[in-house]
Amino acid sequence: MATWAEFTAEQPDMAAFVESRFAADRHALIATLRRDGAPRISGVEPDFLDGELWAGMMPNSLKSRDLRRDSRFALHCMSTTASMTEAGDAKISGTAEFWNNKDDYLKNLFDRTGWQPEPEEIDLFRFDVTEVVQITVEGDEMAVLSWHEGKGTRRVSKK
Template sequence: MATWAEFTAEQPEMAAFVESRFAADRHALLATLRKDGSPRISGVEPDFTRGEVWAGMMLNSLKSKDLRRDPRFALHCMTTTASMTEAGDAKISGTAEFWTDKETYLDELFERTEWRPKPEEIDLFRFDVTEVVQLVVEGDGMVVLSWHEGRGTHRVVKK
């Protein structure tokens, strides 16, 4: 798995685009796998900091239980229009690591946002990435740029 910093070093322009899409609306959609293997979609607010992607969630929430049981995830930015002509679209997939040493992250979060949840009230995950996808509309086509760990990027234009 690649850290966000490793991905950014390899694909700085794509990383900047993806971060900007997630920053445009802090709320994103997180896909996890339930105990029976079926998908679950939940809201989450990803945080890109210190070369990592993080997400805090309610203590023992269903999405947290899903990730602790099966760390695979997919994260999708909020898309504001169906046509995607305004800003584009971004997705990240990989694995989540349950993080028990929350203090450093929470201290830094407070420095940046002046908000600090109590450590005992949240579950914290750090996300490693295996796939990043950027979609933009150019002219009458959609350009899909996808990066896969170990394979680099692939560009497809769909008309």
């Protein structure tokens, strides 16, 4: 698994695009796997900080329990228009690691936002990535740039 910093070092332009799409609307969607293997979609606010991708969630929420049981996830930015002509789209997949030492993250969160939950009020996860996808509209084509760990990038254009 690659850290966000490792992906960024390999694909800086793509990483900047993806981060900008997630920053455009802090709310995103995360797919996790239920106990029976069925997918679950939940809201989440991903956070790119110091070369890492993080997300905090309510303690013992369904998505948190899903990730602690099966760490695989898919994250999707909020698409604001059906045509995607204005900003594009971004997706990230990989694995999540439950993070016990929250002090540094919570201090930084407070410094940036003025909000600092108590450590017991948040389940914190750090994400490693195996796939990142950038989708843009260029003229009358949809351009899909995908990166897979160990395989580099592939670009596909579709009319």
